Amino acid sequence: MESIKVGLLGLGVVGGGTWSVLQRNAEEISRRAGRQIEIVHVAVRDVAKARARVGDAVSITNDPTEVVSNPQVDIVVELIGGTTLARELVLAAIGQGKHVVTANKALLATHGTEIFEAASAKGVMVAFEAAVAGGIPIIKAIREGLTANRIEWIAGIINGTTNYILTEMRNRSISFEQALSQAQQLGYAEADPTSDVEGFDAAQKLTLLASMAFGIPVQLSRAYVEGITHVDDQDISIAERLGFRIKLLGITRRRPEGIELRVHPTLVPANSMLANVEDAMNAVLVNGDAVGQTLYYGKGAGEEPTASAVVADLVDVTRLHTADPEHRVPHLAFQPESMVDIPVLPIEDVRCGYYLRMTVNDAPGVLAEVARVLADNEISIGSMIQEPAADGVATLIFMTHLALEKNVLAATKAVEAMPFMRSAVTRLRVESF
Amino acid sequence: MESIKVGLLGLGVVGGGTWSVLQRNAEEISRRAGRQIEIVHVAVRDVAKARARVGDAVSITNDPTEVVSNPQVDIVVELIGGTTLARELVLAAIGQGKHVVTANKALLATHGTEIFEAASAKGVMVAFEAAVAGGIPIIKAIREGLTANRIEWIAGIINGTTNYILTEMRNRSISFEQALSQAQQLGYAEADPTSDVEGFDAAQKLTLLASMAFGIPVQLSRAYVEGITHVDDQDISIAERLGFRIKLLGITRRRPEGIELRVHPTLVPANSMLANVEDAMNAVLVNGDAVGQTLYYGKGAGEEPTASAVVADLVDVTRLHTADPEHRVPHLAFQPESMVDIPVLPIEDVRCGYYLRMTVNDAPGVLAEVARVLADNEISIGSMIQEPAADGVATLIFMTHLALEKNVLAATKAVEAMPFMRSAVTRLRVESF
Incomplete structure (x- = not known):
């Protein structure tokens, strides 16, 4: 079967890793994918440096739009990063009916809705395993x-x-x-x-x-x-x-x-x-x-671990290249028409445990006052330790049960206003899965 | 889109879990798969008990071949276990052009080659995520x-x-x-x-x-x-x-x-x-x-964790149900024509570290003799401890560097023949990944 043709935008850390892995493991990868995956066109800033790396068999340009519009290219791999030029190139590739593989989390977290809609409309895939947790699938x-x-x-x-x-x-x-x-x-x-x-x-x-x-x-x-x-x-x-x-x-x-x-x-x-x-x-x-x-x-990062995810996406896309879009996995796991708009809660409405560290004057009644403020704000204490005092200063550490962030914020503010406090409250969240 | 029709062989732990998960999460699963996955025919030993569980809308039989030959069924889920009847039913389902999902590791580890070949010849899928490590994909x-x-x-x-x-x-x-x-x-x-x-x-x-x-x-x-x-x-x-x-x-x-x-x-x-x-x-x-x-x-086991894998397979098969076989992932990861027959090594040719515990008479020269036998067999000692002796009996524990199993066996045999040995050598393998 004819090889699938890949255009690579960027030959930096991840791009270089993708090149290396595809060369070194070409035989194993073809045995899995059923056909060869071949990088035919690369866009980089420094053409001479890239030439030294990839040899003479590959076209190299410093104009990424050439790769995107190359009719020979089936899949565009976007590894240049950023959200402006990368967005334009990815949308242009989709517009040309090409599949896209990207490691660009910033791009997808910012413009994902637009990009996935464009891809669905055009019937192409945008694969992004490398965008989250590097080589972990x-x-x-x-x-x-x-x-x-x-x-x-x-x-x-x-x-x-x-x-x-x-x-x-x-x-x-x-x-x-x-x-x-x-x-x-x-x-x-x-x-x-x-x-x-x-x-x-x-x-x-x-x-x-x-x-x-x-x-x-x-x-x-x-x-x-x-x-x-x-x-x-x-x-x-x-x-x-x-x-x-x-x-x-x-x-x-x-x-x-x-x-x-x-x-x-x-x-x-x-x-x-x-x-x-x-x-x-x-x-x-x-x-x-x-x-x-x-x-x-x-x-979660590094040249070849991230390339591992890019190449796995290339294999997936190669398999489903000519398949009916209904045979493919939806970009965001759910069918586009089945997405729901459940609201994202503001942090004030989050519930978790809290670690609260307070530096206070070592005086009678301080603990009682702090405990009262916590109770007034519906914060239940799981455990508490008081560090031995030195120079008249004591440290109190509270581990709370599940509490609402807004209540913890209110309690923190109230405690910090008290005359015995020596510094701001240190507040860290606690989770026991 | 019309629902995909599933025939279920077995309604025990995993079969029951599969039924429950498909009912409870029907909406989320359809939102992902793009169509409904519907169990239409169930084969069990005890029809009355099954009727109480699945209700009146599903056909129930105590003859599994009825499910396998039901023309309405697209996918047969084999959860009866064993390697005799299960093999016949799976091959019969494949013969009828039906896809198969199974959790049966014994069946595939024994008859996998035959089953996957039959499936490839017929252009159907045999999915088996549940056969290894339960719910872990x-x-x-x-x-x-x-x-x-x-x-x-x-x-x-x-x-x-x-x-x-x-x-x-x-x-x-x-x-x-x-x-x-x-x-x-x-x-x-x-x-x-x-x-x-x-x-x-x-x-x-x-x-x-x-x-x-x-x-x-x-x-x-x-x-x-x-x-x-x-x-x-x-x-x-x-x-x-x-x-x-x-x-x-x-x-x-x-x-x-x-x-x-x-x-x-x-x-x-x-x-x-x-x-x-x-x-x-x-x-x-x-x-x-x-x-x-x-x-x-x-x-790695349990009703719903294993059912999670069975249902994930059902979603995969549903997506690729009508796809060209080349769009599907090969059963054993590599294209059938690209499998290789690298030999499996006998245990004697394996290399790893070893933990060797010996109970010996607490006498001079014992350690020297044991150490010499290990050295003679090209076994290098990483660390060694001697437990305090009691009643004239001492315990020696050796942690070796990488060694060849056959050398360790030879050394063990030689040591066990020595007059100061109080019992057989305890030998455990050590791996540091």
Whole structure:
């Protein structure tokens, strides 16, 4: 059978990995796909550098629109990133009736609705396994492996950089700044780490997972996003003593009132599977009503792990290339006409456990006053410890039962107004799955 | 669109779960599949009991061939188990041009080659996600999610009963017999536990995984199978002190000389993901050359977890029901004409680490003699501990580096012939992934 022809936009980390994997494993991949998958056209900034990498048999251009409009190309792989040019190119490829494979989570979390609608109208596929959790086939698991289930919630470590930083902070008792600087030296964090450490990258991925889990439109702007820049190594060690570890989790959950969609540092029990996901590894825990909890673990980034997902998508698209659209898996797991618009809840309406650390004057009656404020706000205390006082200052740590975020915010505000408080309340969320 | 019609053979644990999940989640499942999946005909032993469960709208028979030959039925779900009648019914269904979904690992590990060939010839699908690791979509991950990879090895906890027993033996310091009896009382083990505790169930599943990972024929008879009946609680606690846990693993690995295919109790590092898979949970660790290690974790048995996999298969088959066979995923991951016949290695040619426990007379020169025998057989010692002697008897424990099984067998035989030995050598394999 004739080979399927691929046009590649970008030959950076993931593009280079995709090239390498397709070359090295060409024979195994063809034995699976039933035909050869061949990169025939590549768009890059530096043509000479690309020529050295891919040799003479492949056309190279610095104009990506040439690849998109090349009539020989069946599938366009978009690996240039960003949301402006990438959007134009992906829509242009769809317009030309080409299938698209992309690793671009920012693009899909922002313009997914438009892109998937255009693809459906044109009868082509947009595959994006590489956009979430790198090489872990989590999109396939949710879209195809768990179709029997009413999915109740997903909780994932879906950003390797922050997981590496939090792991180092705990293992070596160092500060966020120290761990970040080390991560940058090792190439785990970028020079501008904002997207990772502020949680934006995780929020983009979570938004896509939530859409596929619940059949709701992609709505990144409704996600609550809190990063790890404010995580204190002190809290990591207190959490440890309490039997918890702090992880940056993306959590989405179905509630009777709507969908929770939130990224934030979270205390999880130290003996749970998620707590034991270390270094730059990713893991996603999915709870379905029939299957219960399933977990998917692996490398969430890097040249070849991400390329593994891109190439798996190429194989899928190759198989279904000429198939009737009804034979294909819907882009967001549910048939487009069956999507529902369940509201995403504001963070104030979220329920979880809370870790509250307060630095107070070591004086009689302080604990009683704090406990009263919590009770007044319907916050039930699961456990409490008071650290030994030094220099007239004491530390109180409360672990609450499930509480409503808005009540915790009100209680925090009330406590912070009290004269015995020495600093703001440290508030972290707690989840025990 | 018209509903797809399903005939169900068996309404026991998994059949009942399949019925329940399809009823309860009918709306979500149709929203994903694009059409309704409807059970129209059920074959059971006890028609009256089934009638009480499924109501009047479904035809019920105690003759399974009626379901198989019912022209209205598009997909036959085989959940009766066994390898004789089940084989006949599955082949008959295929002969009638019907797709098949089955959870029957024994059937496929024994007659898979015949069944998949018949299905390919007839252009129908045989889906079997439920046959391995229950609700975990591991077959989908290997067949579709990791197609970019040359898979190097798979190691899995794929039998929940034995994992529950080993977990209880460790947590409560009880014997195999005590833990088994408890597992039977709780319904985790059957009255005749042979298939589970002797490793046969795990070997069937591993055989299917190996076939899909390496593109080799299903060949259960070549698997090395050792169960957990001889695992001593003493070894569990010694392993614990050495930083290991004992798990029943199914391991298949590509070596230059051939494929390793083996089920046996195995020491794994206590901080590894597999070591932390507790109770009746399953997990499969897959190593691919591009993606590195990925792990899939969840419930490997039970009514609804297994039904989750059956129904996911029904959705897949529903989507591809009328598709050209080339659009479908090959049964064993590789195109039938691309399967290869790499030999399965005999256990003597396997390489791994070994844990060797010896009870010896507490006399001078014993350690020297044992060490010499190991060295003579090219077995390199990683670490060694000698337990304090009591009543003139000492215990020696060796942890070896990678060694060839046949050398370890020869060394064991030579040591056991020595006059200072008080009992046979306890030999367990060690893997650090």
